[in-house]
Structures are given as C-alpha cells and as structure tokens.
Amino acid sequence: MILDEIKKANVQALKDKDQVARSIYSIVMTKAMQQTIVKREKGEELVDADMVAILQKTIKELCDEAENYKKANNQDKAAEIERQAKILEGYLPQMLSAEEIYDIISKMDDKSVPSVMKTFKANYAGKVD
Numbered sequence: 001m002i003l004d005e006i007k008k009a010n011v012q013a014l015k016d017k018d019q020v021a022r023s024i025y026s027i028v029m030t031k032a033m034q035q036t037i038v039k040r041e042k043g044e045e046l047v048d049a050d051m052v053a054i055l056q057k058t059i060k061e062l063c064d065e066a067e068n069y070k071k072a073n074n075q076d077k078a079a080e081i082e083r084q085a086k087i088l089e090g091y092l093p094q095m096l097s098a099e100e101i102y103d104i105i106s107k108m109d110d111k112s113v114p115s116v117m118k119t120f121k122a123n124y125a126g127k128v129d
Contacts, residue, residue: 002051002091003032024084028058055092059085096127
C-alpha cells in the first residue's frame with residue numbers, strides 16, 4: 001500500500017535528517033489519517049485509490065504554493081516546495097497512454113459515457129485524468 005511506503009520513506013528521511021522530505025511525508029500521513037477517520041465512520045477502509053487522490057491534491061497545492069513563492073521572488077522556498085512535489089510524484093501510479101485507454105474502451109460492451117466513466121473510476125483511479 002502507498003501509505004506503508006510513505007511511512008517507510010518517512011523513517012528513512014528521519015534517519016537521513018532530510019527535513020524537506022520529512023515535512024511533506026508528515027503532511028501526507030496526517031491527511032491520510034484524517035481520511036481514515038472519515039472512512040471508518042462510513043465503515044470503509046482507506047485504499048490506494050484514496051491515497052492517490054490525497055497525493056494528487058497535495059501535489060496541486062504544492063505547485064500553487066511554489067508559484068506564489070516565485071511571484072514573491074523567493075526562489076529558494078519555491079525550489080524546496082518543487083522538490084517536495086517531485087518526491088510525492090514518485091508515489092503516483094503510471095498514467096495510461098491514449099492508446100491504452102482506447103484499447104480498454106474498445107473492449108467494452110457498453111461504450112456510453114456513463115459506463116466508460118464508471119469503469120475507469122472503479123478500475124483505473126489515479127491512472128487517467
């Protein structure tokens with residue numbers, strides 16, 4: 001599971017005294033714990049698809065923050081935040097190519113938009129936009 005990998009990387013960053021990596025791992029683990037609590041209230045478990053959503057949202061937030069630091073002419077802080085985004089991108093699954101998406105759709109019996117969206121949301125979450 002992605003969360004387990006992040007926890008291991010957090011421990012390694014702690015050993016390496018890498019504060020930049022540690023801070024982003026802590027943020028992601030906190031968001032994951034919050035999501036776990038929400039899921040438990042519904043009687044569900046946190047799955048990798050949830051972690052992918054958390055990572056994607058965090059990366060978007062980091063990119064926006066880096067842009068703001070660039071506008072404020074603080075290149076050091078912007079570079080630090082971009083490094084954090086790159087760290088998190090390493091945990092995202094590989095995106096499907098256009099050809100792979102077309103192949104999946106062509107093999108489907110029902111090619112209506114709702115059916116296609118439902119299939120991709122259920123089976124390929126985080127692998128397609």
